[in-house]
Every structure is written in C-alpha cells, then in structure tokens.
Amino acid sequence: MDSDKIYHFVGIKGTGMSAMALILNDRGDKVQGSDIEKYSFTQKGLEDAGITILPFNESNIKEGQIVIAGNSFNDDHPEIKKAREMGLTVYRYHEFLGKLIQNTISIGIAGTHGKTSTTGLLAHVLSGVSATDYLIGDGTGKGVPDAKFFVYEADEYRRHFVATSPDYAIMTNIDFDHPDYYKDEADVVSAFQTFANQVKKGIVAWGDDKNLRKLTSSAPIYYYGLNETDDFRAINVQRTTNGSKFNVVYKGKDLGEFSIPLFGEHSVLNALAVIAVSYFEHVDIEKIKSELLTFKGVKRRFSEKKVKDITIIDDYAHHPSEIKATLDAARQEYPDKKIVAVFQPHTFSRTLALMDGFVSSLSLADKVFLTNIYSSPREKSGNVSSEDIVNKIGNNSEIITVDNLTSLLDFKDAVVIFMGAGDIQKYEDAYIEQLNANH
Structure with a gap:
C-alpha cells in the first residue's frame, strides 16, 4: 500500500476497523485513528501496537492522509466531511477491505x-x-x-x-x-x-x-x-x-x-x-x-474465567441460533452444573423480529436473567421490552439491573453465561465485584 501516506481511521475502535488498522501498522504503514473516548475492548491491541487514538475532531484530518471511514458513521460526520472537502481519498471500511x-x-x-x-x-x-x-x-x-x-x-x-x-x-x-x-x-x-x-x-x-x-x-x-x-x-x-x-x-x-x-x-x-x-x-x-x-479461541466467544466457585463465560451471542450454540457448548463442558444465562437483547427491531426464537433458545438454560434491551444509535425506542421475553419464558426467568444482582448472587458452584452484543460486560463486571465482596 502507500507507505508514505498516513492512514486515518474514523471510528478506529470498531472491531473490523481496529483489526484493519493493526494489519496496516504491521505492514509498516503509518496509522492513526479517532473514536469516542469510552473504553472499548479493542483498544488494548491498538495501544500495544503504538497506534495513536484521538478524540473525534475535524482538526485530525490533514493533507496527505488516506481516510478510512467506519461504517457506523454517516457522510455528515465532521471528519469525513472535512476529508471530502479537502479532496482526500476516502474509503469506506468494506471498500478498503476489497483492496487489502x-x-x-x-x-x-x-x-x-x-x-x-x-x-x-x-x-x-x-x-x-x-x-x-x-x-x-x-x-x-x-x-x-x-x-x-x-x-x-x-x-x-x-x-x-x-x-x-x-x-x-x-x-x-x-x-x-x-x-x-x-x-x-x-x-x-x-x-x-x-x-x-x-x-x-x-x-x-x-x-x-x-x-x-x-x-x-x-x-x-x-x-x-x-x-x-x-x-x-x-x-x-x-x-x-x-x-x-x-x-x-x-x-x-x-x-x-x-x-x-x-x-x-x-x-x-x-x-x-x-x-x-x-x-x-x-x-x-x-x-x-x-x-x-492448539487453538485458544477468539475474544468474546465463550471466554471463560473462574471467580470463587462460579465459572463465568462471556459470549457475544445475540441471535437465537448463537444462544442455542453457546448453551449447547456449556452443557458439553459442564454436564453436572447449573447453567445460568444472563442475556442483554440487542436492538428493539431484532428483539421484536426474533422474539419466539429468543424464548425457545434461552429456555435451554436452567435459569434466565434478562437486562433491558440495548438500543443502538440506529434506533432509539421500540414497542417491545425484555419483560415480553420474561412473560413468555415464565417462572424460570426475571429482569435484573446492574444495581440489583441479588438473585444472580444466590447461585453456588454454577456456570453463569453473560451474552450480548451491547454493554453486557458492565453487568459481568458488577457481578464479579460483588462475588468477590460477598465471600
């Protein structure tokens, strides 16, 4: 690629974007990027590689850059707009992947x-x-x-x-x-x-x-x-x-x-x-x-850790088929333990469209906890809630909040699986903190 150019990634913490930035960096290209300041699990790899991550600001865009725009950002994003006004080469992530x-x-x-x-x-x-x-x-x-x-x-x-x-x-x-x-x-x-x-x-x-x-x-x-x-x-x-x-x-x-x-x-x-x-x-x-x-797995796919007597599994599953596969894997590895699912539905549109699938897949767990629906920037609200899933599953399920994990803390020597594509990890972090405090 153009090793005399600087690649600037708009939305560098996105999973595909961060991976692409690491490839170019490994190839000897100059790479930098911008994103929101909230921590993301992709950040560590970028920081370890010495790639600069800046807060969004149109002043990040400079002459001589090739700009790669994350697919989460519209053309009216200040950095993308500025790059186009300056006549810089701008690729969408998937377009650049086709070249790469x-x-x-x-x-x-x-x-x-x-x-x-x-x-x-x-x-x-x-x-x-x-x-x-x-x-x-x-x-x-x-x-x-x-x-x-x-x-x-x-x-x-x-x-x-x-x-x-x-x-x-x-x-x-x-x-x-x-x-x-x-x-x-x-x-x-x-x-x-x-x-x-x-x-x-x-x-x-x-x-x-x-x-x-x-x-x-x-x-x-x-x-x-x-x-x-x-x-x-x-x-x-x-x-x-x-x-x-x-x-x-x-x-x-x-x-x-x-x-x-x-x-x-x-x-x-x-x-x-x-x-x-x-x-x-x-x-x-x-x-x-x-x-x-010798394969050790990928991030956020059936990642396991032990905290006291609880086995915690972190998984990106956010579709009924994925939930079913994750629970099937847990039953294979831990046939004699209680399997507890903690699920954060991802987007109102998906929850509504796949409601029956979520109910049947989650019912494969011994106990189900649901958080409120994670709403993406693409949709602010919808006429569906996590209570709708709980009502269909019945007695074996309930809603939890990050401030009240009491029911979840009652389990001993169990497998607790946190599943979702939003910010489910904040529930997992709170649970681990309270597990450590309670013993």
Whole structure:
C-alpha cells in the first residue's frame, strides 16, 4: 500500500476497523485513528501496537492522509466531511477491505453467525503453516511480510461483503437477522447469492442450511456437515468435557481423526469448514491436525474465567441460533452444573423480529436473567421490552439491573453465561465485584 501516506481511521475502535488498522501498522504503514473516548475492548491491541487514538475532531484530518471511514458513521460526520472537502481519498471500511485482500489467496468467512470463531480458527491453522494476514471480527488483525493467505470476516450487514471478491468463501449459515436493514429472509439470501457470484475458486458451505443449499455459483460449492449428503463429513463424533474428536471423510476417503479443544456441535462444524479449505490448498493433513489442537479461541466467544466457585463465560451471542450454540457448548463442558444465562437483547427491531426464537433458545438454560434491551444509535425506542421475553419464558426467568444482582448472587458452584452484543460486560463486571465482596 502507500507507505508514505498516513492512514486515518474514523471510528478506529470498531472491531473490523481496529483489526484493519493493526494489519496496516504491521505492514509498516503509518496509522492513526479517532473514536469516542469510552473504553472499548479493542483498544488494548491498538495501544500495544503504538497506534495513536484521538478524540473525534475535524482538526485530525490533514493533507496527505488516506481516510478510512467506519461504517457506523454517516457522510455528515465532521471528519469525513472535512476529508471530502479537502479532496482526500476516502474509503469506506468494506471498500478498503476489497483492496487489502488483493495479491493473496483470500478466504472470506460469511454467515449470520459463526463468522468470528471460524475466521479465528482458520487464521490460526493457516498461520501455523504459511505467512497469513488475517482480519477477525473480535478486533484482532495481523499483517505479515509476503503473506500467502488473507483470512477475513465477510460481514453481510448492509451487504458490505459484496465489496470483496475472495478466492474462497466459507458460509456457515443464512438466518434472518439485521431486521433494521434486511426486509426478510429472502432478502438476506439474495445478498449471499451476490457474494457467491463473486467467489473465484470454491465455496465451502454448511450442508444442513436450506438457504445455503439454494445458492448457485460458477465456483464449485462443497458442503460440510454430519450427513451422507455432505462432501466433507464428520463421523464418529465424540464430545467430552475436554473437547471434541471426530473423523473426517471427503467423498468417501477417510482423512483421519481430528481433535479440537472446543465445545458444542457448532465447533465441530466450524473445524470441518477450516479442514476443507486447508485441504483444497494442499496443506499437510498432519499439520492441520496439530494446529487445531492448539487453538485458544477468539475474544468474546465463550471466554471463560473462574471467580470463587462460579465459572463465568462471556459470549457475544445475540441471535437465537448463537444462544442455542453457546448453551449447547456449556452443557458439553459442564454436564453436572447449573447453567445460568444472563442475556442483554440487542436492538428493539431484532428483539421484536426474533422474539419466539429468543424464548425457545434461552429456555435451554436452567435459569434466565434478562437486562433491558440495548438500543443502538440506529434506533432509539421500540414497542417491545425484555419483560415480553420474561412473560413468555415464565417462572424460570426475571429482569435484573446492574444495581440489583441479588438473585444472580444466590447461585453456588454454577456456570453463569453473560451474552450480548451491547454493554453486557458492565453487568459481568458488577457481578464479579460483588462475588468477590460477598465471600
């Protein structure tokens, strides 16, 4: 890229933006950015890399900069407006990503959920065998000299992923989500179809997803899963409290036994997709096996810590399918403990559109606590509340506030899972503080 230029990121703390800034910084480019002053979990990586983070101010925009604008900010944002007035080159995040992946073997991971975990796993495996750039939706990014591969999260929100044309795509699922943008499920499918049309070498898709089975592409489509109709199939699956073990069969050929230190059926599926892409790129199978064994997970995806006698899990789950997968993973690892879910619904539109799904998924926990709905800047209010979910679940659920966590503190030797995409971590922090104080 243009190493004599300074890249200025408007909204640098965003998960994709911070990852992209880290890649450019690793490549030797000058990078800085601006954002709100409130702390974000992506901040530490940027600060550790020595990247300057400024408060928003149009005076941050100077001659000679290339400006990368986060997708959360409109063209009337003072910095973006100033950059355009000065005639600077301005890219939207997804547009620049399309440029960034060029000159590598690129793999985009798409799906309504499962993207971040699968991207992290593939980045880990390929980095262990070849020079690999990667951009993960947990804010992690890395650029290496002469990268052979570029692994990135391909986000379907507002059809952003269609700005990229990867060599391969992994597609984990297509569900209705982002009701503030997509009209219905068919609208989401049409976005994935557009993306599929742009893939060059091959698509690896989950075989159980009826919407993924509808896709067509000039690149071959390979399906992965647990059934005989799948091209890449996991058989003899053994799920224990230490992780999961399975054999992989590709078109009748047994590729051997693989083990992952991960929990939940979705983790077996994610690993299958990673094995498939690696196999197509002729990565040595024994190396794939050994790399899978050392994966530690990604930020805010089933992150575990122990506080006194409580196991606390932090997870980004904010869609019914994700909640179900997280609870399934917790049951596998902790079959003899009570599973307590603390969930913060994310946006009024999603809560209303997916209400029944939230009720059925959350009901898989032994006890459910809900916080008030986290409203995004895109919508200030809506005719739905967390009480509506509690009323449908019944006696096994209740509302909590950050100032009153008494009911949650009654549990002993349990697994407490904090789930959500908003500021659920403030509830987790308050809970940990009170747990420590109460013992």
